[in-house]
Amino acid sequence: MAIRSILSIALIWLGSFVAADPEQWQRQWPHTDFSRTNVRDWAEILSGGPPRDGIPALSNPEFIRVGKERGIGPREPVITVEMTGQVARAYPLRYLTWHEIVNDRIGGVPVAVTFCPLCNSAMTFDRRTAAGVLEFGVSGKLRNSDMIMFDRETESWWQQAIGQGIVGEMTGVTLKTLPSWMESWQEFVERNPDGLVMAEPGYNRAYGRNPYRGYDSSARPFLYNGEMPPHGISPLARVVRVGTRAWPLQRLAELGELREGGVVISWRAGQASALDSGQIGKGRDVGSIRVRDRRGRDLAHDVMFAFAYHAFWPDGRWMLGGE
Incomplete structure (x- = not known):
């Protein structure tokens, strides 16, 4: 749909x-x-x-x-x-x-x-x-x-x-x-040639099809009437949330890697957006994010839309550069 x-x-x-x-x-x-x-x-x-x-x-x-x-x-x-x-x-x-x-x-x-x-x-x-x-x-x-x-x-x-x-x-x-x-299937396989992947569930679903075609390029979120994010950031722009802070994905894509606030965030091209084209695998490239601490340990994080970050962390810190 x-x-x-x-x-x-x-x-x-x-x-x-x-x-x-x-x-x-x-x-x-x-x-x-x-x-x-x-x-x-x-x-x-x-x-x-x-x-x-x-x-x-x-x-x-x-x-x-x-x-x-x-x-x-x-x-x-x-x-x-x-x-x-x-x-x-x-x-x-x-x-x-x-x-x-x-x-x-x-x-x-x-x-x-x-x-x-x-x-x-x-x-x-x-x-x-x-x-x-x-x-x-x-x-x-x-x-x-x-x-x-x-x-x-x-x-x-x-x-x-x-x-x-x-x-x-x-x-x-x-x-x-x-x-x-989140990363591309190719990235996962390259790093984990002996890894496991979840098998297709036994449901009658159009797996691989995106029922939200064009959603992440729409002007407004679905069923949301809250406040929009500040700083002129598009509500459906992706941000990388670590704790209560958020880094715009576009900034990370331009830099490739960022070391800031005790975290190391890297960006790599090659992952399709699951919310763009009718087929998930054909979505535009939004890249993959990896978040680690200074010792190289993976950190819990999320790559979410800006409106959702602002809704749940209204006092959160926007990492826009120049801090």
Whole structure:
């Protein structure tokens, strides 16, 4: 579906929008404690269209060796997770675009690999909490255009971009973010010739097709009515977020590598945008980012749209150069 079609549906939906009402949600979410929340205004939470589990999260996916994979294009983006002592794993966006959450286990670590197309946010979390190991699903609701996840154990709601519980028993709990990054399939294979890649899920989906065609070149975000980013930065420009700071991707692409504020960020051409053309592998080149500390250790980070960074870190620091 092209972005024009998506926006048309949104306008129809917004025309019939009824103010957010936890009493109505309670019928669909009988085990969610709506009396516990850090959301200041329920109107911030909107329906993204699909109902609860309408976008089916995956659990315990199958993997194959990279040498047996034949369907992924060299420029297609994957989310890479590399853990000490474990075989590197690639989670292709051709699958995450349609499922958004993968509940997996790498060695002894239960992880949730997540991707919110509307914010271009790809985050990997440790699923262990004081309440036990959680399994996450897609609620079908959005806040600041970002996916709201839910856990099946307490049915609490979680904000994907910040990895924090926002409604229910787990309100205020923050998941540990694990280092992971988006890169091209070719980059992953070159570095990990014996690595693993998630096998195609057994769902009837047009894997490899981009249902958000043209989204990252549109003028405004989908289902977002918050404040736009400052400094004249386009709301759908990509930024590299490390902690509470954000570096415009364009600045990094021009420099190639940047050493600033205790981090080393490198940029390499060759990764297709998953939100550009109708086929993910044919998207324009946005390049790949790697974020490390001064000792060369990978750091948790995100490459997200500027509007989403500003929405969740309104007091964050924009790293524009000349600091």
